[in-house]
Amino acid sequence: MTAVVQRTALQWRAGARAAVVVEVLSSRGSVPREAGTRMLVAADDVVGTIGGGHLELKAIEKARQLLVSGAVSPETEDIALGPTLGQCCGGALTLRYTALSHDDPAHWALPAPRFFLQLYGAGHVGLAIVELLSGIDCRVQWIDEREDQFPAGPLPPHIEKLCVEPVEAEVRLAPPGACYLVLTHSHDLDLAITEAILRRADFGFLGLIGSKTKHARFRHRFEARGLSPSVIDRITCPIGLPGIEGKEPEVIAVAVVAQLLQRHP
Secondary structure, eight states: OHHHHHHHHHHHHTTTHHHHHHHHEESSSSSOOOOTTEEEEEEOOEEOSOOHHHHHHHHHHEEEEEEEEOHHHHSEEEHHHHHHHSSSOOOEEEEEEEEGEEEEEEGGOOOSSOOOEEEEEOHHHHHHHHHHHHHHOOEEEESSOOOGGGSOOOTTTTTEEEEEESGGGGGGGTTTTEEEEOOOOOOHHHHHHHHHHHHHOSSSSEOOOOOOHHHHHHHHHHHHHTHHHHHHEEEEOOSSSSSOOOOSHHHHHHHHHHHHHHHHO
16 A cells, blocks of 8 residues: 555656645554555545544545645644544554645655565466555565466556566576465466475465365475475465355455465564
């Protein structure tokens, strides 16, 4: 979401659109969002969120009052969520309101990505996963050898489309500790990609789409090829957080993204 707000801010600023940047400058105790969170407020639009509820409604109202007044200097507001807004959160925070024309989104400090993911496969499940990750602070390389399988139109800047062949050659280019999801159209291709990941052995997460039967067959093949059983044991197959049932691509995607976020909070 942070990248989406920044990208929109750059577009609005380039187009001289009047807007106010609402930023959580600091926080104490239990609050909806952490320091550094930003929201853009225009007269007819809001992008991003500082936590929703009464806090956000009041912040939007104040930002629009500043737009009407033409104020340009940064202005801060201290808010105790309980006494001031009647919210059950017991924390307090300071908001800063800045005219977008006097801010520079290009220099915003963005949070570190939750994880780096190589996602192999541009089928229905891959697309559903990408759609969920489009609003999450992470970095994704979406890889497939079939150009026509990728959707038309631009992707969020933190999601990179790679149409290459052989796709398994991309495995060695990922950083140590990377996450991998392997869900291509071909079992042979899944096998080749997964073997390349296992041979690196420095992955943070390796998810392979398929059944327990597929997992067992792959395991036997990897053992026959001399791969360490302890490394093979780190394959997650089937993928998805246990307890989320369903075979629809959108349901699988929810379960898989939840699994990634559970490992990388």
